[in-house]
Every structure is written in structure tokens, then in C-alpha cells.
Amino acid sequence: MKAIAQSVYGPADVLSLRSVASPEAGPGSVVVSVRAAGVDPGVWINMTGQPYAARAAFGLRRPKVAVRGRALAGVVSAVGPGVTSFAPGDEVYGTTGSGSYAEFAAVPVKLLARKPASLSFAQAAAVPISAVTALAGVRDVAAVKPGQRVMVIGAAGGIGAYAVQIAVALGAVVTGVCGRGKADLVRSLGAVDVIDYTSAEVDRDGAVYDAVIDTAGCRPLSLLRRAVVPAGIVVLAGGGHDAGGLLGGYTRQLRAPFVSMSTGPRVRGVVGRERSESLDEVTTLIEAGKVKPVIDRVYPLAEAPDAIRYLAQGHPAGKVVVTI
Ligand SMILES: NC(=O)c1ccc[n+]([C@@H]2O[C@H](COP(=O)([O-])OP(=O)(O)OC[C@H]3O[C@@H](n4cnc5c(N)ncnc54)[C@H](OP(=O)(O)O)[C@@H]3O)[C@@H](O)[C@H]2O)c1
Incomplete structure (x- = not known):
């Protein structure tokens, strides 16, 4: 073949x-x-x-x-x-x-x-990979509830576009963070607000989010935590484009449990479980018209x-x- x-x-x-x-x-x-x-x-x-x-x-x-x-x-x-x-x-x-x-x-x-x-x-x-990871991050790790404020960083990307839709399906009020030219796409997925990261940082308004789902992988944990309320959570999906050394951008995931020991928002990594059951759950969302x-x-x-x-x-x- x-x-x-x-x-x-x-x-x-x-x-x-x-x-x-x-x-x-x-x-x-x-x-x-x-x-x-x-x-x-x-x-x-x-x-x-x-x-x-x-x-x-x-x-x-x-x-x-x-x-x-x-x-x-x-x-x-x-x-x-x-x-x-x-x-x-x-x-x-x-x-x-x-x-x-x-x-x-x-x-x-x-x-x-x-x-x-x-x-x-x-x-x-x-x-399969992106939607399952988004589902795990938004529903299982962040445990997003109706009415909560959720920020998705990388909202137009592979995982991010699913994370926005899944958070909206769970009843969250979503702000998407994306680069120039992608705001209309992110709003079409259900985000009520969009931050163009080329002109404003994710902590522009102080801590206002219950959860931040970070798929871009390039911001310091301290900056991400500043955007989240004290009882909130930062979920890390990726390592960004730092591929250097042994772990590349994934050193943030290793530091997450230690950072979470200090007062303030928790930080957790997410790993998508690419099993049949997870795919079936995503299929249900797709067939219900909630995710595309x-x-x-x-x-x-x-x-x-x-x-x-x-x-x-x-x-x-x-x-x-x-x-x-
Ligand atoms: N944990 C897991 O199980 C799992 C599974 C799959 C993937 N991953 C990892 O998750 C990460 C994301 O994967 P993906 O498939 O979503 O990647 P992707 O499709 O390449 O999307 C990445 C997004 O990041 C955005 N971005 C780039 N620079 C940014 C910045 N400075 N600020 C904000 N956003 C920025 C881009 O948006 P703009 O175009 O708007 O800049 C792009 O849409 C990767 O590191 C990947 O390896 C993890």
C-alpha cells in the first residue's frame, strides 16, 4: 500500500x-x-x-x-x-x-x-484527538458548570475550537483568545467575547474567569493564574512551540502540582483518553448539533x-x- x-x-x-x-x-x-x-x-x-x-x-x-x-x-x-x-x-x-x-x-x-x-x-x-482532549480538559479537569466564565486560549486552533463549543454546550460564558482575523470564527463557535492576543493580554481585566483552558502553551503560569478567580483552575493542554531540550514546553505541566500548592487558582494538565467511550461521548455532542x-x-x-x-x-x- x-x-x-x-x-x-x-x-x-x-x-x-x-x-x-x-x-x-x-x-x-x-x-x-x-x-x-x-x-x-x-x-x-x-x-x-x-x-x-x-x-x-x-x-x-x-x-x-x-x-x-x-x-x-x-x-x-x-x-x-x-x-x-x-x-x-x-x-x-x-x-x-x-x-x-x-x-x-x-x-x-x-x-x-x-x-x-x-x-x-x-x-x-x-x-478524535482534538475533541477528546477538549472534552477531557473542559468537562473532566475544569468541571465547567452552567454560568461559569471560561477563557479558551488558542480558541481557533485544533483543540481550542472544540473547547469553546464544549464549554458553551455545558452552559459556560466563553471568552476566546486568538490572533488577528479569527474573531468571527471564534464567535461563530459560541464565544461571547474575543481577545486578540496581539493587542491585549489574557489578564487584561484582572481575575474574572472560573477556568482558563490553555492550548497555546506559551504563557507563564503566573500570568494564567492572574486571569482566574482564587477558587478557579488553569488547565494546560499543550507545550506550545518550545520543542527544545528534554521536555520542551511541557515543563509547565510538571510544575503544575507544585504551583497549585500555593494560595490561589489550581493548575492542572490534561491528557486526552482516546478510547471508544470518549469518542462515543463526542459523537453524542456532534449528533445533538452542539459540536462541529x-x-x-x-x-x-x-x-x-x-x-x-x-x-x-x-x-x-x-x-x-x-x-x-
Ligand atoms: N494533552 C493532550 O492530550 C493533547 C492532545 C493533543 C494535543 N496536545 C497539545 O496541545 C497543544 C495544542 O494543540 P492543537 O491541536 O490545538 O494545536 P493547533 O491546532 O496548532 O492550535 C494552536 C493554537 O494556538 C494559538 N496560538 C499560537 N500562539 C498563540 C499565542 N501567543 N497566544 C494565544 N494563542 C496562540 C493559535 O491561534 P492563532 O492562529 O489565533 O494564533 C492556534 O490556533 C499542542 O501543544 C499539542 O501538542 C495535547
Whole structure:
């Protein structure tokens, strides 16, 4: 089959369209004929092997898995031993650890769910990682309640566009923080107020938010805490574009428990659980019309390296998708 693969860590130039062996459906897994695959910052981490701590999981000297991409949507083409929940022909979405920028992908059924019927494959591929992380951050970690004031930093981005919609669905009053030219998009997702971070900082009004969901990953914790009421919470979704050293921007997550010991707002990291159950919860929100994917750009498989280059610039308006 054709796939976008790499042999060494590096920039997007290390990727190429190659012929590789098609996957087989092992126990508890299915093979999906991939129709579309999502692009998210995790793909860049897998590709570059940076921050270096990521190599402990993905391969010390070179990537253990050659094919890139994780989120996907497609049609089940084969089921492995013991699989009863899916059958060939089922339209599905989810994540895989063995590469989704490919004609076929092996996916454990615990990471797979039925595709929302109202979404195209390209829209569905934009959901699994970002929406699940947004749901975990807004509902589970921040425990947002009706009437609360929530700020989403990076409100037009992959996770942020979902976080705004999920917070609104939970009854929150949302302020979105985004760069120039994205205010209309963020308001269309339900935010009542928008801060253009190029002209004002997130603490411009003093502490007024019950929760801040930070997906941009580039502000000091002290600044984020100043925007939150003393009983409130700062939720950290990412490490921004600092990929240097062992942990890159993720040192803030490590410091979060210690910072939270001092008086004032708590700081917590969030990790999306990309399981079937989480996807089913997101599907419910999508089918209820409360959440919709925002697609910025769609690239054909051969141009997946350009899709990653575009995302790495750090300013997508929603999600970037590769179609197969
Ligand atoms: N915890 C988890 O389980 C998990 C899962 C997936 C991803 N992540 C991490 O979460 C982070 C965000 O992921 P994503 O998919 O949302 O990335 P993304 O799609 O690239 O979005 C990042 C957003 O950050 C905004 N931004 C950039 N500079 C900013 C600044 N100075 N101030 C405010 N906003 C700024 C950009 O908005 P503008 O265009 O408006 O500048 C962009 O929309 C990444 O670090 C990723 O690795 C974590």
C-alpha cells in the first residue's frame, strides 16, 4: 500500500510517499481502509522526535513506527480474531499507533468508534484527538458548570475550537483568545467575547474567569493564574512551540502540582483518553448539533508533509486533514 513514512527523525523533508507492507488485523484489532486522517501537533513530535523525552516512547535513535499520522476515519476492511463489535463495511473513526497517512491502518477496537453519520470522512478525521482532549480538559479537569466564565486560549486552533463549543454546550460564558482575523470564527463557535492576543493580554481585566483552558502553551503560569478567580483552575493542554531540550514546553505541566500548592487558582494538565467511550461521548455532542469540526485545509496524501509544515507554523483556523 501507499503511505507517508520516514526512516529517521527530522523535519517534514524526511517524509516520503512509499510502498510499505499492508497491515493485518491482529487479535482485538481491525484494518481500516483510511479515507481521511487528522494532522495534529503530536504528528510533528513523532516526526521530529522532539522534545527528546518523546523518544523514550517512539524510538531512541529512529522512529519505531515508520508511517506517520494517528487520527483517522474510514471503512473497516477486515476484522481480527475476537472482534465482534465491528464488521467489514462499518464506517468508523478513531486513532492508531501504527500510522494513518496510509491506504490502510490497523486499529485496536478500543480506540475506534462508529463515525457520526452526519460527518464526512474528512470532518470525522478532524475529531478524535482534538475533541477528546477538549472534552477531557473542559468537562473532566475544569468541571465547567452552567454560568461559569471560561477563557479558551488558542480558541481557533485544533483543540481550542472544540473547547469553546464544549464549554458553551455545558452552559459556560466563553471568552476566546486568538490572533488577528479569527474573531468571527471564534464567535461563530459560541464565544461571547474575543481577545486578540496581539493587542491585549489574557489578564487584561484582572481575575474574572472560573477556568482558563490553555492550548497555546506559551504563557507563564503566573500570568494564567492572574486571569482566574482564587477558587478557579488553569488547565494546560499543550507545550506550545518550545520543542527544545528534554521536555520542551511541557515543563509547565510538571510544575503544575507544585504551583497549585500555593494560595490561589489550581493548575492542572490534561491528557486526552482516546478510547471508544470518549469518542462515543463526542459523537453524542456532534449528533445533538452542539459540536462541529472546523476544517481549515485539506491535503491529498502525497502532500501530507506540506500539511504538517502548515500546522507547524502554529496558526491553523480549526483542523488540518489529509485525504486518502
Ligand atoms: N494533552 C493532550 O492530550 C493533547 C492532545 C493533543 C494535543 N496536545 C497539545 O496541545 C497543544 C495544542 O494543540 P492543537 O491541536 O490545538 O494545536 P493547533 O491546532 O496548532 O492550535 C494552536 C493554537 O494556538 C494559538 N496560538 C499560537 N500562539 C498563540 C499565542 N501567543 N497566544 C494565544 N494563542 C496562540 C493559535 O491561534 P492563532 O492562529 O489565533 O494564533 C492556534 O490556533 C499542542 O501543544 C499539542 O501538542 C495535547
